[in-house]
Amino acid sequence: QVHLVESGGGLVQAGGSLRLSCAAAGSRFSINAMGWYRQAPGKQRELVADINNSGTTRYGDSVKGRFAISRDNAENTVYLQMSGLKPEDTAVYYCNAVIGWNIYWGQGTQVTVSS
Secondary structure, three states: OOEEEEEOOEEEEOOOOEEEEEEEEOOOOOOOEEEEEEEOOOOOOEEEEEEEOOOOEEEOHHHOOOEEEEEEHHHOEEEEEEOOOOHHHOEEEEEEEEEOOEEEEOOOEEEEEEO
């Protein structure tokens, strides 16, 4: 059973920074990709950023230039450095991991940006 454990969410003022971490445990197979999605109240879940095991990254348009995703393959951990935070970044942030044909999700961590 694969478990994803997220940490690093919280309350921050607009313009501030936060760093999210997500560690994957329990996988017998290599992780193809890890990433972050977010969901604000009343909105659909959207891609924030992801990174595959070759280091190729993708970012949602709204976070390009402000957020940076990185990954420690040896530790099966993915990080999301968020800078220049805006109130519209407020959401529950979910980590995911793609292993073979399966996608696993973390429990989510709340990020709240005050104006």
